[in-house]
Amino acid sequence: MAEPSFSALGLQPQHGGTDAGPEPLWDFSTNANPLGPCPAVLEAVHAADLTRYPDPHYTRLRAALAAYHRTDPACIVIGAGASELILRLVRATPGPMLVLGPSFSEYTRCARVEAREVIEVTAPSDFLGQQRRQQGDGLGFVCWPNNPTGESWPAEFLANAASGGRVVVDFAYAAMGPEDALAAARAATTSTIQLYAPNKSFGLTGLRAAYAVTPRPWPELSWLAASWPVGPAGVAFLEAVTSEAAQSWLAECRPVLAGWRRSLAAGLAEMGLEVRESPATFLMARVGDASPVAAALRRHGLRVRDATSFGLPAWIRLGAAPPEWQAALLAALAKELRR
Structure with a gap:
């Protein structure tokens, strides 16, 4: 009898963000500081x-x-x-x-x-x-x-x-x-x-x-x-x-990051989506079936964090990002959700 694979045992890393495809134009999948590197x-x-x-x-x-x-x-x-x-x-x-x-x-x-x-x-x-x-x-x-x-x-x-x-x-x-x-x-x-x-x-x-x-x-x-x-x-x-x-630079980043996160949350809420914020750089949005939505956004040059691997298959996680990135995300997301 064959031994179960690492994937079958749940040992294969699954992070729902980074992938083997080409680098996206706009990457919302990471929780990293979008103002970095310091x-x-x-x-x-x-x-x-x-x-x-x-x-x-x-x-x-x-x-x-x-x-x-x-x-x-x-x-x-x-x-x-x-x-x-x-x-x-x-x-x-x-x-x-x-x-x-x-x-x-x-x-x-x-x-x-x-x-x-x-x-x-x-x-x-x-x-x-x-x-x-x-x-x-x-x-x-x-x-x-x-x-x-x-x-x-x-x-x-x-x-x-x-x-x-x-x-x-x-x-x-x-x-x-x-x-x-x-x-x-x-x-x-x-x-x-x-x-x-x-x-x-x-x-x-x-x-x-x-x-x-x-x-x-x-x-x-x-x-x-x-x-x-x-x-x-x-x-x-x-x-x-x-x-x-380094610590002074990080202190200057905090209000900018908080503003971008709040702006993104407001834009998603205006689309009628349920949003859960964090005090850091990221938030979550409920989009229905996250995996196909994430795949569709990837085709628009956007990468988001499919939260299925967290046990939250209806949600995507998004990192704070500049206003022009947010505009691209909201336009693509609105288009895909209408479908």
């Missing part, structure tokens, strides 16, 4: 010496990130993107994986790679209840703000989840939202594993570099990686994103 960060990446190995222990980088987060360098874990770190976190933690969903598909996929039980709940109260039933066993995943639905779970919930068991709080999109809300969420989650993927905020998603901040040293999490998971360009990137120049 000039100061890009300059640092271009200056990286690619003829040499990086420090295998990332000593200087971990010290810089620890200073930024006011923690011990031993609590900083470097990884080749958030997805790679998620897989390591699952491998390092026995027991079931608890997900507050619908959310980023990698949490569930990585659990399946390791043949772990996945328990997905859709309400914070159910997440806390399941934690009590697990009695501290396993690992929980909370995305803040949540991808794709945009919820910014209250700080009180985050603090309660942190006290209920080992939890990962994924802050991949948080830096593009309100600073005060992020500060409150960080303060509530100091005893969780905080996951950061700044390549989204700084407009360099093709550069695979991320890091985790653990509440206490966890050397096994670093040992689970291959040697040198992040190269010199990634090291330069992560060192640069905490600089004053």
